[in-house]
Amino acid sequence: MNLKLLTKTIIALGSLLPFFFIRHAQAITLPSSYDTIWNSQSLNSAGSMPVGGGDIGLNAWVENGDILFYVAKSGTFDENNSMLKLGRVRLSMSPNPFAMNACCFEQRLLINHGYVTFSGANSTLIKLWVDVFHPVVHVEITGSSQMNLTASFETWRTAGHQMVSGEQQQTSWGVNTSPKLPLPYQYPDTIQYNQNGILNYHANTEQPLFDFQTNAQGLSAEAKSLYNPMLNNTFGSYMVSSQLTPGAITTGKYIDTNFTAYNLISSQLSNSFKICLGTAQNQTTDLESWKSELISSTALASKEPQTDSLNWWHSFWDRSYIIINPGSSPSDAGFQVGKNYQYFRYMMGCNAFGEWPTRFNGGLFTFDPSTVSGGPSFTPDYRKWSGGTFTAQNQRLLSWPLLKSGDFDIMKAQFDYYQRITPNNRILARTYFGLNATLFSEQIDNTGLPNVYEYDANYYNGDSPRNSLYPPGIDYNDYLSYLQDTANEFVDIILQSNIYTGLNIDPYMPFIEYQLAWFDEYYTQRNGLVNGTLVIYPGSGQETYKLALNSASTVSGLRKVIADLLLVNPTYIKGNTSYYQGYLTRVPSTPLRQCPGATSLTCVSPASNYSFIENNEPTALYTVFPWGEYGLGTSTNLSYAIHAYLNDSETASWHGSVGWRQDQIWLARMGLTDMATAITTSRLADSTDYRFSAFKGPNYDWSPDINHYGSSAIGLQEQLMQTFVGDDIRLLPAWPSSWTGYFKLLAPNKTTVSANITGTDVTNLEVIPSSRLSDVIIGSS
Template structure:
C-alpha cells in the first residue's frame, strides 16, 4: 500500500511536468524571454509580433574591454505565418532541456523546436509544418560598426566609471560565406589587461602573467537546409540600430533545419579559427542531450505540494533556476552572478539605460567573489559537482598571477585574491583606483568598500574540499591553490605586524588580523569574525587531507594554533557574535557576524553556542537593520541553519517567489542585475538547508521545514551519500539513503 501511494504522489503532486513553463500568448519584448541552453550556451527565446527571436550567449566571450559580449540576435520568420493566428503556445520542457513553439493560423499549423547540444557548441532550430512554407532566418548585429561607450555604459566592462580615454566596442566581422552567415569578434592586440598591468606596476612581470584576452576570437556561423543568402536589411530594436544578414529557403518546404555553430579559440589566425569552426559537429543528435538533462533532473530535486502557494512557487522556481545553472555545465568560465547567460536589453530593467544587449551592471570579466559564492554553494547538496569545475578552475588559472602580485607588492609568498577580481587575477582597475596617493601601497585597492577584503577565496577553497567529501572528487590539483591562499594570510599578517613592532604575533601567540575587513561592511577591522571562521575551518579540513605530506600537515597545524578566537558583544544582556574585535566604520549591509553560522558551520543545530548564534540573529541591531530577502542577502539561510522554521520559510519564500517578470526565475536587479543569479543561488541554499543539514557524519532532516509543506526531495550529503524522502501530512513516510549504512546517521527532526 505504501508503494502504491508513493507512486501516486510522485506521478501527480510531485511530477516535474508541472514545473514546465507554458505561455499561450506572445511576448512584448526581450524581457519576456525564456531561457534555453546547454553545455555552455544560453539563449533568450521569445516570439514577438509573429516572429521568433533568440539572443545568443556563450561562456567566455570577453572582448578587449572585458565586456561579456553576446553573439548576436537571430530572427526567424515564416511565410505564410502560423504565429499570426489565434492559437499559440511556447513551452520550456524541463525534463528534456528544450523549448517548443507551436502556432495555428487557419488550416496552417507549425512547430519549432529550439535546443542546444550539450556536448557540441551548436544551437538547433527544427521547423515543421503541415503545409509548405518559406523560412527566413536573419542574423542581426548591433556591432556592425565600432561604437564608443560612454558614461554608465562602461559598467559593462572593466573600466567602469574610470575610463582612461575613449573606450570603444569594436565591430564584429560578419559576411555571407558558402551559403552561411559567418560572424566573429577578434580582440585587438591591446586590451584592458595591458592597461591594468601597467596601472598596477607589473610591466616587468607581464610576460609571466596569464592573459585570457590575448588572441581571443569568438563567433560562429548560421546555416540552414536548402537555405541561401537573401541580402541585408537594417532596423532598430528598442532604440538600438542593427544590420541583418538573411538566409531564405530556396523553395517552400514542410520542414526546415537551421543550425548555429559556435567557436571560441585562442589564436591569432582567423583561418585557424575558421578551421576549428568547420569541424564542429552540427548533426541532429538530440538524444544524447536529452539523456544528459534526464540524468541531471534525476540526480536531485525538491518538489513541494502545499496549500501555501508561495511554497509551491519556491520549489518550482528552484527547479527553473537550476535549469539555468545547468545551461553552463561545461563552461570555460563560471556562471556570472549578474545575469549568467540570460541578460536582455538593459532599458527593460532600467529605462534610463538605453544601451545595447551587451550591457550588464558590474562587468563581464570582473568576478565579484561575495556574489559568485552564492551561485556555487548550492551545487554541493544538488550533487552538481561537475558544474563547479569552471569556478574552481577560474581561481586555479589565476593562481600564478595572484602570487606574482603578492611578491611584487610586499615581497612575501602567497596568493592575494581581491574581492573585485578580473579574469586575469588582478584587481579591477577602476576599483584599484586611478587617483591614488603617490605613496599608497601598490598591492592595495584604493577603495573604501574593498580594501583589505581578501578572505572570500577561502569559501571557494572550502567548496573544493567539500566536493571531495560530497562527491568523491579528486582535488589534488587544487591543493596548491588552497595552500597558497592560506599562506597569504600567514605571511601578510606577520609582515604587517613586523612593520608595526618587534613581535609578529599577539601575547597569546595569535595572528593579529589587522587591518582586515568583515565582508564589505565592517571596515578597518581587527580580527574579523568572517576571516577567523574561514581560516579555522579551511585549515581544519586541509589537515584532514590524506594526500598532504607530513611536513605540510605540521605547517598547517602550527598555523591553526595561531588563529585568534571569535569576539562577542551584548545587546540588552544577550550575548552575540561580534563582526570583529574592533572596526572603524560600516560601509555596506552584510551580516558577517553570522558567517560562522553559514557558510562556516561553527555554530548550528546540535552544536555548542547555538543560543549565542540565535541571539545574534534576533538581537544584533545591525543584523536586524540589514535583514532582507533581496539579492545576495542570506538571512533566509541563517534562519534555516538556526532551525528557525517560521523565519526561514518566510524569508525563503519571499526570495524564491515569482520574479514579477514573465519568466518566474528572472529575479532582480536587486543590488546587481537581471536575472540576479546570487538571488537565485541564495534561495536554493535556503530551501536546501530547511530540508537537510549536515555536521560531520550527522544528517539532520527537516531542521527548519514547515510540517504542512508536503515534499518529495533528493539531496546529496557528505561521503557520497544521497538522501531521498517524501514528507506527507507532517510525517516522513518514505526514506531512501544510499549507501544504506548512512541511514544510521539520519536524525529526523520532524517526526
Template sequence: MWIILSSCLWTAQAQNKQVEANLVWNSQSENAAGSMPCGGGDIGMNIWVEKGELLFYISRSGTFDENNTLLKMGRVRLKLSPNPFDAGSTFKQELVLKEGYVKVTGTKAGLQTEVKIWVDVFKPIVHLELKSNQKTFAEAGFESWRNEDRLTKGKENNQNSYKWAPQGEVKTFKDSIAFKNNGLLFFHQNKDFSVFDVTVKQQGMDSVKGKLFNPLKHLVFGGSMQGDGLMPSGTYTGSYSGVAFKGWKLKNAKALNAINITITLHTAEAQHINNWESELRKTATIKNKQAFEATKNWWKSYWERSFIEMSSQQQPLVAQAGKNYQLFRYMLGCNAFGTYPTKFNGGLFTYDPGLIDSTLKYTPDFRNWGGGTHTAQNQRLVYWPMLKSGDAEMMKPQFDFYTNLLRNAELRSEFYWGHKGAGFTEQLENFGLPNPAEYGWKRPAGYDKGMEYNAWLEYEWDTVLEFCMMMLETESYAGKDVKPYLPFIESCLNFFDTHYSYLARQRGSKALDGNGHLVLYPGSAAETYKMAYNATSTIAALKTVLGRLLELKGGSEAQRETWAAMLKRIPPISFREFDGHPTIAPAKVWERVNNTESPQLYPVYPWGIYGVGKPGLDTAINTFKYDTDVLKFKSHVGWKQDNIFAARLGLVKEAAEFTLLKLKDSGRRFPAFWGPGFDWVPDHNWGGSGMIGLQEMLLQTHKEKIFLFPAWPKEWDVHFKLHAPHQTTVEAVWKNGKVELLKVIPESRRKDIVILVK
C-alpha cells in the same frame, strides 16, 4: 523544541521521479523582457515570439572583448510564410524542462507548425528544427548591433572593466560579419591592446607583464549560421529597444515541410583568423544523428540527480518556491561546461537594459558590474548550492577561474611585498588583477601599490577561502580527487600567514600577539565592517579550511604539521552583548560600517561552526535576533543571506518567511528572472541564495549526523532528493505531517539520519 524521530521506521522504495510542470505560455511576448531561457553545455539563449516573429539572443561563456565586456553573439529573427504565429493563431511556447529545450507551436486555419530550439550539450551548436504540415518559406536573420564601432559612454561602461573611471575614449569594436558558403560567418577578434595592458600599467607591474596570464590576448569568438536550402538573401537595418542594428538574411528558395537551421560557435585563442575558422568548420561539419538523444539523456540524468518539489494547502507560495528552485537550477545547468563560471549578474541570460531601466538605452551586451570582473561575495552564492544538488562537476569552471590565476596572484604578493602566498582581491579581473576602477586612479602618493584604494574593498582578501572550501567539499560530496587543488589552497592560506606577519613587522618587532596568534589587522568583515581587527568572517574561514584540510586522507606529514601549526596561530572569534544576550561580534574592533552584510553570522553560514546540533547554538540565535546591525540589515533581496542563516539556526518561521520571499515569482514573465536587486537581471546570486536556504531547511549535517527537516514547517508537503557528505544521497517525502518515504544511498548511512521536527 525539536521532536527527534527514528529513521528506521521508513524503508519505502523511492518513487520514479520525473521533472514536472513544464513552463507554458499561451500568448506571445511584448519584447525581450518576456523571453524564456534555453541552453546547454555553455550556451544560453533568450527566446521569445513578438508580433508573429520568433527571436532569440545567443550568449556563450568566455566571450570577452578588449574592454572585458561579455559580448553576446547576436540576435536571430525567424520569419515564416505562411506564418503560424500571425494574429488569430493558437499559440504555445513551452520550456520542456525534462529534455532541456524550447518548443514553439502555432496553429491557424489548418496550418500547424512546430519549431524546436535546443543546444547540443556536448558541442557548441544551436539547433532550430521546423516541421509544418504545409510547405514553408523560412527567413532567418542574424542581427548585430556591433556592425560598426560604438563609443561607450557614462554608465554604459559598467558593462566593462573601466566602469565609472574610463581613462579616455572607450570603444566596443565592430564584429566581422559576412555571407560565406551559402551561410553566414560572424566573429569578434580582439585587438592586441586591451584593458589588461591598461591595468598592468596602472598597477605598476610592467616589469613582470610577460609572466602574467592574459586571457584576452588573441581571443576570437563567433560562429556560423546555415540551414537546409537556405541561401544569402541580402541585408536590412532596424532598431530594437532603441538600439540600431544590421541584419543578414538567409532564405530558402523552395518551400519545405521541414527545415533545420544550425548555428555553430567557436571560441579560441588564435593569432590567425584562418586557424580559428578552420576549427569552426570542423565542428560545423560533424554530423551526429544521436546528438539530440545524448542531450536529452544528459538533462534526464541532471534532473534525476536531485530535486525539490513542495506544496501547501494553506500557502500557495510554497509550490511557487519549489517551481522557481527548479527553473533556476535549469539556468545553472545551461553553463555546466563553461570555460568560465556562471556570472552572478545575469549569467548567460541578460537582455536589453532599456527594458529593465528605461534610462539605459544601451545594447544587449550591457550588464551592471562588468563582464570579466569577478565579484567573489556574489559568485560564491551561485556555486555553493551545487554540492547539495549533486552538481559538483559544474563547479569546475568556477574552480578553474581561480586556479588559472594562481600564478598572477602569487606574483602580486612577491612584487609588492616580497612574500609568498596568493592574495586574491574581492573584485577581481579574469586576468587576476584588481579591477582598475576599484583599484583607484586617484591614489595618495606613497599608498601601498598592492592595495585597492577603495572604501568597500580595502583589505578584503578572505572570500577566496569559500572557494577553497568548495574544492575540499567536492571530495566528500562527490568523491573528487582534491589533490590537484592543494597547491592553490595552501597558497591562499599562506598569504594570510605571511602577509599579516609582514604587516605586524611593519608596525613593530613581533609577528604575533602575546598569545601567539596572528594579528589580522587591517582586515575587513565582508564589505561592511572596515579596518577591522580580527574579523570574524576571516577567522571562521581560516579555522574551517585548515580544519577540513586536517581531515583529508591525503597530504604529507610535513603538510599536516604545517596546517596544524597555522591553525594554532588563528585567533579566537570575538563576542559582544545586546541587552544581556551574548552574541557573535563581527570583529574584535572596527573603524566604520560601510555596507549591509552580516558577517557576524558567517560562522553560521557558510562556515558551519554554529548551527543545529552544534555547541553555542543559543549564542548564534541571539546574534540573529538581537544584534542591532543584523536586525537593520535583514532582507530577502539579492545576495542577502537571512533565509540561509534562519535555516541553519533551525528557526522554522523565519526560514519559511524569508525563503518564500526569496523564491517567489520575479514579477517578470519568466518567474526566475529575479532582480536587479543590488546587481542585475537575472540576479543569479538572488537565485543561488534562495536555493541554499531551501536546501538547508531540508538537510543539514554535523560530523556523521544528517539532520532532515531541521527548519521545515510541518504543514508543508515536500518530496526531495539531495546530496550529503560521504557521497550520500537522501530522498524523502514529507506529507500530511509525517515521513512517507525515506531512501538513503548508501544504505549504511541510514543509521546517521536524524529526523528533526519542530
C-alpha cells in the same frame, strides 16, 4: 564536430564519473506542471525564456509574429573584458503561422528535456534546442502547410563604437567613470556570407584594458608573464541551412539599438526546415584555421541527433531534486518554491561544460537593458558589474548549493578559474610584499588582477593618492580594502567536494595552500605574533566592518578551512600536516560582544574592533553560514548567533529577501523555521518583474539575478537537510508543516538521501550507503 570542446567534455565527464554513484532503475521526472507555457506572444526580450546546454544560453521569445532568440556563450571576453553576446536570430515565415491573428499559439519550455517549442497555426511546430555535447543550436520547423522562411542573424557591432559614461559598466574598466580613466572603445565584429551561411566573429587584437591595468598597478615588468584570457580571444558563430541561401543585407532598430541583418532565405516553399548555428571560442592567432574549423564542425554537428542531449538532461534531473506540494495549484506558494528552485538548477545546467563559471549577474541570459527596471538605453551586451570581473562574494552563492544538488560537473569551471589565475596572484603577493603566497582581492578580473577602478577607487573618486595604510597591492577602496578572505569559501567548496565525493583535489592545491598562506605570512610579517596568535589587522568584515581586527568572518572561516584541509589530507605542495596543525592554533578565536541593540545579551561580534562601517551586511552571521561554527547541533552557544541576528542595531535594518542577502540560510541553520520559510517563500515565488518565473532583479546586481536564486537554493536546502556538524544528517530542521513532497540530495561521504515528506514526517527514507542511516536526525532538537 568541435574536437577541442568534445575532448574537454569527455575528460570532464570521465573525471566526474565517481560523483554519480547512485542510479535508479527509472529516472525521476519533474512534474509536467513545472513546464512554462505561454499562450500569448511577448512584448519584448524581457519576456523571454531561457534555453541552453553545454556552454550556450539562449533567450527565446515571439514578438509580432517573429521568433527571436539571443545567443550567448561562455568565454566571449572582448578587449575591454565585456562578455559579448554572439548576436540575435530572427525567424520570419510567410504565410505566417504566428501572425498576431493566427490561432493556436503556444510557447513551451519542457524542463525535463531542456528545450523550447513554439506552436502556431497549420500544425506548425518549431523546436529550439542546444546540443549539450557540441556547441551548436538547432532549429527544427515542421507544419502541415508550405511556407517561405527568412532566418536573419542580427548584429549591432558592425562598426566600432565609442562608449559613453555608464556604458563602461559592462566592461572591466569599472562601475564608475573618472577623468583619470579612459572611456572604452568597443571594437567591431566581422560578419560575412560564407559558403551559403553567415559567419560572424570577434577577434581581439588589442589589449587596451590589460595594458592600462598592468601599468597602473605597477606590473609592467611582469605583464608578459601574466595569464591573460583576453589576449587573441576569438569567438563567433556560423549559421547555415541547406534549404536557405544568402539574401539582402538589411538594417533596423530593436528597442534602443540599431542592427544590421544578414538574411538567409528559402528558395522554394516547404513545410519543414532545419537550421544549425555553430559556435566557437578560443585564443588563437590563426584566424583562417579558426574559421575553417568552425564551419566544418558546424556541418558535422548538424547531423547529430538530440538523443544524447535528452539523456543528459534526464540524468541531470535524476541526480537530485526538491519537489514541494506537487499536486497543488500553480499559485500555491510551496509549489512555486519547488518549481523555481529547479529552474535555478536548469539555468546553471545550461553552462555545465563552460570553461568559465556562470555569471552571478545574469548568467547567459541577459536581455536588452532598458527593459530592466532602472536600466539604461545601451546595447544587449550591457550588464552591470561587468561580464569579465568576478565578484567572489556573489559568485560563491552559485557554487555552495551545487554540493547538495550533486552538480559537481558545473562546479568544475569555478574551480578551474582559480587554478588558472593562481600563478598571477602568486606574482602579485611576491611583487608587492615578497611573500610566497597569493594575493586575491575581492573584485578581480578573469586574469586574477584587481579590477581597474576598484583597485584605486578612492583615488579615481578624487581622494588623495595612496598612503601607508593602503600600500600598492591593497585595494585603495573603502568597501574592498583588506577584503582578502572571500576566496576562502571557494577553497572550502573544493575541500567539501572531496568530502562529499572523493574528488581528487591535487590540481587545486596550489590555489588552496597559497591562499591560506596569505593570512599566516602577511600578518606575521606585518604584526608578528602575540602570545603565539596571529593579529589579523588591518582586516575586513566583508564590505561592512573596515580596518577590522580579527574579523569574525575571517577567523571563523580560517579555522573551518584549515580543519577541512586536515580532514581531507591531500598531497601538500607548500605545507604539511604539522604546519597546518600549528597554523590552526595561531588563528584567533571568534570575538564576542554585548549586543548593540540589547546590551544585556551576548552576541557574536563582527570583529574584535573596527574603524568604520561602510556597507550593511551582518557579517557576524558568517559564523553560522558558511562556516558552521554556530548552528543547530554545534557545541557553541547558539543564542550568541541568534542574538546577533535579532539585536544588532548596526545592520538589522538591512535584513532582506532579495539578491545576495543570506537571511534565510542563517535562519534555517539556527532553527527559526517560520522566519526562514517566510523569506524562502518570498525569494522563490514567481517573478513579478518579468514573464519567466525565475527571472528577477536587478536587485543589487543585474537581471536575471542568478545569485538571488543561488542564495535562495542554499536556504531551501538548509531548511530540508543540514550536514555541517560532524557526520550528522539532520532532516527537516526548519521545514514548515504546510510543505509536502519528496526529495533527493547528496550528503558528505558519498551519501545520497531521498525520502517523501508529509509536513514534518519523513517516509520512504533511503540512505545510501545504508551505514549512514544511523547518522540521520529528524527535526531541530
